[in-house]
Amino acid sequence: MPxxxxxxxxxxxxxxxxxxxxxxxxxxxFFFVYLLSRAWIDAVLKRIVCERTYEGRALNGEKVPVTLxxxxxxxxxxxxxxxxxxxxxRLKTPNFERAILSMSPRSSATMHYELDCRHRGxxxxxxxxxxxxxxxxxx
Numbered sequence: 001m002p003x004x005x006x007x008x009x010x011x012x013x014x015x016x017x018x019x020x021x022x023x024x025x026x027x028x029x030f031f032f033v034y035l036l037s038r039a040w041i042d043a044v045l046k047r048i049v050c051e052r053t054y055e056g057r058a059l060n061g062e063k064v065p066v067t068l069x070x071x072x073x074x075x076x077x078x079x080x081x082x083x084x085x086x087x088x089x090r091l092k093t094p095n096f097e098r099a100i101l102s103m104s105p106r107s108s109a110t111m112h113y114e115l116d117c118r119h120r121g122x123x124x125x126x127x128x129x130x131x132x133x134x135x136x137x138x139x
Contacts, residue, residue, distance in 0.1 A: 037134035040076060045132055047074035050083075052125060058117040066115060066125070070101065071108040078103040080133035083111065088123040091115040 008027055015023035054066040068085060072078055081101045089095040097113045133139070 033136060034138055037136055037139045041132050041134050041139050044072070044074050044076050044078050045130075047072065048078075048081075048130060048132070049073060050128055050130065052085075052128070054115070054125070058115070060117060060120060062117050064115040064117060066113050068097070068111040068113075068128070069108055070103070070111075070130070072103040072105065075105045077105050078132055079135045080137075082129075082131045082133075084129040084131075085111075085113075085125070086127055086129075087113075087115065087125055090119045090121070091117065091123055 008030060011023060011027055014020075015027065049071045051069045051071075052066065053069070055064050058064045068083065070081070070083055079102055081103055083099050083101065085097040087095050087097065092113070092115055097111065099109075099111050101109050103109060
């Protein structure tokens with residue numbers, strides 16, 4: 001984002017130097033779109049709920065199904081949502097699960113994967129990382 005702001009400041013300086021009013025209007029529109037996309041993503045990220053459901057125990061050699069549910073509780077759609085779930089390397093190869101989603105308002109999406117329990121021990125799942133993007137790809 002710093003590159004966009006430097007670009008906009010440079011365009012404003014050129015417009016002021018050459019006195020092009022049209023360029024000022026274009027810069028105002030870019031600035032408004034930037035603020036709108038930032039507010040959109042901030043509002044959406046506060047209303048995302050993630051749940052992980054799985055059996056808490058397993059015996060050696062069992063496969064444990066895991067269900068990830070991502071719910072968009074806001075009234076705004078999410079054009080780009082990347083979900084990345086980390087898993088211990090001894091339980092799954094590759095040791096991550098990821099998906100890229102586009103979610104409607106008030107909707108949910110479900111991901112399924114299995115853990116292959118071949119080694120004894122206590123393992124923690126996660127962390128789960130979520131990244132969201134706006135419609136214009138600015139923020």
